[in-house]
Amino acid sequence: MNQLDLLKINVNEHTEKKNGLTYLSWAWAWTEVLKADPKANWRVELFDGNPLMPVGGTYMVWVTVFMFDKPMTCMLPVLDYRNKPIPTPNSFDVNTSIMRCLVKAIAMHGLGLYIYSGEDLPPDAEEPKEVMGDLMNKEHAPAYKKIADKHDIPAKKRPQPTEWDNSDASRQLFADGMIKYADICTTVDDLNSYWMNNQLQLESLKQTHTDLFKGVLEHFSTMKKTFTQGNANG
Secondary structure, eight states: OOHHHHHTOOOGGGEEEETTEEEEOHHHHHHHHHHHOTTOEEEEOOBTTBSOEEETTEEEEEEEEEETTEEEEEEEEOBOTTSOBOSSOOHHHHHHHHHHHHHHHHHHTTTTGGGGGTOSSOTTOOSOOOOOOTTOSTTTTTTOOSOOSGGGSOSSOOOOOSOOOOOHHHHHHHHHHHHHHHTTOOSHHHHHHHHHTTHHHHHHHHHHOHHHHHHHHHHHHHHHHHHHHHHHHO
16 A cells, blocks of 8 residues: 555545534544554654644644655644634643644545545545545644744744655645645735744745745735735725
8 A cells, every 4th residue: 555545545434523623533544554554653743852832822733654664744733622722731632632633644644635625535436425624724724823924934943843754745735735725814914824833844845945935935925915905905
């Protein structure tokens, strides 16, 4: 089995809806991972020995999944039952976010990836079944938090996981996702928020894939000008 096979698996029967969102079972997902690659492994990224990375008074967790001799890293905010960032998370909150982030990192290898694009079925699936997507809202597509102009980017960089997938395919997927989900934004504040919550990847993208970064930046700049002009005319 390879990544193309994982992309074709219909995960709909293994999802659960909560508060209007659909979550994929991490236990089932990891079982499928081990079937596909018995050598697969995963880890929680640590920041000075802590699984939490502080971001603007809230926190994020990072998880790396190793499959097919390739690491894929994803991040996720620590959220409450309303899907709002928690300023003082407890151990249960952190554990829940880590396991959800694990599912997201697994999706980057192919399994259940389609639910993040809002599609109802994976490629080549036969029977239609409803699915909304794991944490499919504007805070997780790919994420949400602040900055849309390069002049606004702080000079001080936050800690970054040591393992980072800089493959062309992975970076293209990230850049395409940034542009695709920017259309969810309806205000300049939304654009700023979206950029900030993906700032680590964007800074890394700028260093490794300059053309992709410029494409994302130009799209955000164009949208920002449109919103600004619209407000001025209104």
